[in-house]
Amino acid sequence: MTDGLPRILGGRYEVGELIGRGGMAEVHLGHDIRLGRTVAIKILRAELARDSTFLTRFRREAHSAAGLSHHSIVAVYDSGEDTFTETGGADIDIPYIVMEYVDGQTLREILNDEGRLSPDEAARVTMGILSALEYSHDKGIVHRDIKPANVMLTKGGSVKVMDFGIARALADTGATMTSAQAVVGTARYLSPEQAQGETVDARSDLYSAGCVLYELLTGRTPFVGEPVSLVYQHITDPPKPPSTYEASVPDAMNAVTLHSLAKARDDRYQSAAEFRADLQAARTGAPLSEGATAVFSAAAAAAPSMMDHEPQAPVAPARRDHTREIHDREPQRRLTGLWVVAGIIALLAILGIGYLVMNGGKGDNPTATVPNVVQKSEAQAKAILRGAGFDHYQVKEINSSSVAKGYVVGTDPTRGSTVDPTTLIQLNVSKGPGLVQVPDVTGKSVAEARQALGSQGFQNVAVAPKKVDDTEYSAGDVVSAYPAIGSMADPSQKVTLSVSSGKVHVPSDLTGKDSGEAQLAVLQANLQPKVENVPVSDEGQGGKVLKVSPHEGARVDKGSTVTLTVGVYSSQTTVTVVPPPSSTSEPSSTSSSSSSTPTTTPPSTGPESPTQTGPPLTPPGKTKTHKK
Template identity: 45%
Template structure:
């Protein structure tokens, strides 16, 4: 059953189109959503995920290559393992490795499209491969599968070795040695010891590199044929010289290739640096090592010619008794000439070797230190000292953009003039975005910020309605805004409290509006009060800091109860003979509205007089009532 490839690995890597496929793994174009960069993702093929052997090999590779950090090796950023559920519910492991995405072409694609390369370019590329192998061998790792399909050339010309053990590129259709006993590798490039099933070491990689160099210059490998035939040829057949197939290849390169392809690894190049130094000598027009020339001539027939010796004719006894034979003097002269000739020959040989030695002495130059300098300054200083310069950019938040982070070979070491100095240059912080943190708890927001490659700055606490304790209110820069790796993000978080104002004297509607702004629940009760009806008497809790979500009880005024009042009005009594007078007391007098009997006054006059007196007394009595009150009048 085929297991589908996940669309997202490790919660951050988007899986894109397939760009390479091999016998054990597939490589997809990918995208790192956290750092915003293109990556290559190697995934174990779905038909091998249940094979414990393949799983263990893939996991070992992930652990091994993660420790390699070199300009000529494809960088490994991350590795991990996801799990998919099959239809039956079983979990299937999906191991993956996230690598540097190199925009360029494999050497296999370049050879297929363009044919053989110029010797100078083939030499430059192979030097970079050997730089990578020197580093990996120092780290204790043997590649075991060096071939054109496993070497990338980027658009800027830099060389990257990839695939330390599993994936094979789609374009590489060459026959491949499968795993039989301990035999691993690709048939056209396999070393004799690999072909024989013997343990491999770093020198096996150098043999494969020699085969690769041969192909770069000629368009074909040293040996061709079926896998079984290829194995036999690698073990037993002397390799041809590259110049047999490309007349432009100089003899010095023939010698270097011959030394790399020696059958006995004890006589082969012992270190990648030795191989690289000979190639550099060819490129700079200097003599290569004597061992390389010896390897070139090792298969040619050698004839040792002894010097001819004159044998005199047989002598008669009388001649033998002659003390001064006639040929004695010429023989002495011949001996002297031979001695002189031998001396001259010896001097000539010594002179030749002395000159060869002097010509082959390396012109050593101390490498200047350019770390922390700008790339322009570093390049100028290194070229002035006689070195070539290559540069590779990588993200860095510690080193400013366009400043040198690292140099290889290191400063202060002595190197041959013309050596290539590789510079690692800061490209500045990687691009990222401020994650969405508003409304999250502080610890959750902090984790997201750090995962995005950003740094948490100051945290300010404020009162904010509707936000409980430690909830993020806002971020600066705002969430979703562009940022660079290492940028500082400051947060404003909630205290979980708000300030309750004094609402006394406000109307019910005004109080509700204020509490609504604070997002506080409201409970209303009424209490009798002389204050205007509906105004706030007090709140519970009282004004001050309260927790978010606290219910506020609002006490509103309602009218006091009304007391009933009885008003009594009396009319004072008037006599005909005398007007009513005020007694000075609060007791009322009765008033009669009819004139007294036997009155001598005429009716109209009496009515007028009585009416006037009654009106005055009535007003006086009314005034007393209003001042004294009903209780006094009823006493």
């Protein structure tokens, strides 16, 4: 605060108390004055603001997460930079990110408090993580740092994945996980390919999610030890089944977990959707995928003692429920009541009354009520329909921005309808929002870009306030767009255009370079080189750039001429001695005159050497003679 007033960022975000701190940034509770909502504000630590590496990573987080809109991903609302005055009086720009405020705890905090979760709750939470990854992977973004500290659980039990700070586009072919011999990510959750510094893809996230699932089930990660030891274990050691450390983990959950932790990425789950489907199957007792079954069978054959457990009732961990489930310890009288109700229903069925009740009292025209399956997965919805007596159904995929991909938006007939059980029920399943590819508008004027974007349904188009230097495009032409050109985006999303200033900088370090190398650098900067040669007596300066105009680093118009003053070396004059004349030669005075005439070897000249004046010079190695 200044003079008792709260700190305001961007003219609208009031910075409140510190609620979190990481190695790179601090997170404050904030208030959006304009919209009147609570937000979280992540601010880069001041001491790191001068470090280009941290600045790049922090800005990349904002760009990576800003285009992700999903119920299981912490939303990024805005970003910007705030000028901060240091103690010495120098001003420095501190970037910040405005995010959705999540009222809850990280999985790391929950595991620290409770040790582990029940198998069903562990699967549910992991499914939420996978739902977020499925969405980000479809957008071309790999998270690359999935771990309990980057996953939050709200007080209502919702899963929220955060911190896309080291995410990269899948198309970035140079996106390996090593930088200056350092492995990015947390060692306990690294995929084998990350540990070896190879290029990562979506399946690397799935391995990390498998490590998180393992820890949720058992209270420990698949491998433990020092960071260097962990790296080798991820690469070489097969993980033990979770039930080795926690007997309550069922075999189906063992199979899913081990399949997600396969060393070769081709051997593990190939998509978040596959992983999530197997988790749901493990929860409901449905058959698992062939891959999960095969991995578990192989593990059982290799170490059968790991799979053999004495039958025992699972011991629930000391934990609170994160979903609205019925508690196990109900009063005994309620159990007695349930038995009484069950007995009455059985008696009604025996007497034939139950048949009439279940069929609306119509006898010859049985009916059933369409159950509510909205927000259920496709597999869950089908199971619920079968349980309600509906064996005929079909799936129709539709666009939906409010329901996650793969989950039911609604049914036809609608829920609550009383129909014949043989009626065909249509399940309308979300295929996510209707996404459209952002067209290529680079090199176009803003008006032309707006027209091209509008033709694809993008009506909300803005221009970034700061123009971009050092591009190949003329002033006013579009340089790039966000969301990125070629990416898939919701047409309702705002598209921000970055526009060229038409200004470029004269390359630095031209002085002292060879003439050809310097000319190429000038051309690559979208400028025009002009060479002016000057003679030099120092052979080392021959062919080198001596002067640049305008000066190096100058900000000039694209296409401007840059004059390179290049040295041309001239060799010293040489004298060739003429042999003595014979007796038949001209008089001695003539010979003497001839012999004293020097032979000049001119300097090597190129097409752009200074123009010679006066009589032509004799070519090297030849003697010029005079005849009377």
